[in-house]
Amino acid sequence: MSLLVAVMLATTAGCSFSLGTEDPPSSEAGSNTMGESGPGAEEASMNPQALDDSVVFLMTTVSGYVLFPGGENGEYVWSDEVTAVSSCTGWMAGEGGEIMTAGHCVDQDEGRSALIGTFLSDFDVTAEEVADAEINWSVEGLKDGSDIEVVVVAKQPNIDGATINDWEPVQIVDVMPFEQGDLALLRANxxxxxxxxxxxxxADEDPQTGDSVTSIGFPGAIADVSNTMSIQNPSFKTGTVSSRQVSPRGVAGYEINADISSGMSGGPTVNEAGQVVGVNSYTIRGESQAFNFITTTADLRRFLDRNGVD
Structure with a gap:
């Protein structure tokens, strides 16, 4: 029996663990430059340089304390301060500084899991023990009894056309958790x-099975979490739409064969005209191959509409 594990594609420093699991979705038949959307738009060709200028590197930090069974008799005690740092990709979605990314990149529940995982990275534990801890352990923020706070900053690599050259704090405006669609809107005020x-x-319409797409993002682990870290250039991974899928929770998405990797979560997947057709979401890792998934164009458009982003 093959093992299928859904891995959300944020890269977390200081630990190596799955941020969550998802049952394999069921199959359903079916199926920017900043190119113009509408009739004739598909005749435009993708301009990687223009897309480079619109993609941003996101660094997320969560700090707090973990309540774990570390007393002499197994009683629960609070840890020292723990900080979890992860990276994702975002892209400019609105003229008011709006940035789109994946929901799991900035969701508070995922921050809780990252905090526990970072704490456990100092111990020799199994994946099952990590999963049990995520269910049963408690966390709190830096102030006594407070919730953890997810802090996000954005920056662009040192490339021609980049305009965010210093770390820019960004506001978390709206989050759709992974299980509900995996989308988040940020704003660089x-x-x-x-x-x-x-x-x-x-894009105006969702892609069709067989359509060529390119996924964009910043792959790889964070080697240095200081504010002087060097950001690599975004990667462009080209493939095709394999199928439209619906999860057991009823959330639609597209399976693509572009090689999405850790850190590319939240980045855009674009069509041949350079228009965004979905947000990079997660990978199901099997014994022999990985299956990569993005959100649907329709869900992305609805999410932007509900937040007043044209």
Whole structure:
């Protein structure tokens, strides 16, 4: 029997563990440059340089304490301060500094799991023990009894056209958790109009099975979590849409064969015209191959609409 594990594609420093699992979805038949959307748009060709300018590197930090069974008689005690740092990808979605990414990149529940996982990375534990801890242990923020706080900053690599050259704090505006669709909207309120990266265009329609797509993001682990870290250039991974899938919870998504890897979560997947057709979400890792998934264009459009982002 093959083992299928859904891995959300954030990269977390200091630990190596799955942020969550998902039952394999069931099959369903069916199936930016910032290119213009609408009739004739597909005739445009993708411009990687223009897309580079719209993609941002996101670093998320969660700090707090973990209540774990570490007393002499197995009683629960509070740990020393723990900090979990992870990276994801985002892309400019609105003229007001709005940035789209994956929900699990900034969701508080995922931050809780990352905090526990980072704490356990100092111990020799199994994946089952990590999963049990995520269910049964408690965490709190830096203030006594407070919730943990997810802090996000954005920056772009040192490439021509980059405008976010220093770490920019971003606000978490809206989060759709992984199980409900895996989307999040952030806002960089401190950007000047002349320093905002160009906005990417979202396609009018969902892709069809067999369509060529390119997934964009920042793969790889964080080697240095200091603010002087060097950010690599985004990677472009090309493939096709394999199928439309629906999860056991009723959430639609697209399986693609582009090689998405850790850290690319939240990045855009674009069509041949450079228009966004979905947000990089997760991978199901089997014994012999990985199955990569993105959100649907329709869900992305609805999410942006409910937040007033054109």
């Amino acid at each position: 401190g950007l000047r109009a002349d320093s905002q990266p160009p906005v990417m265009t979202v």
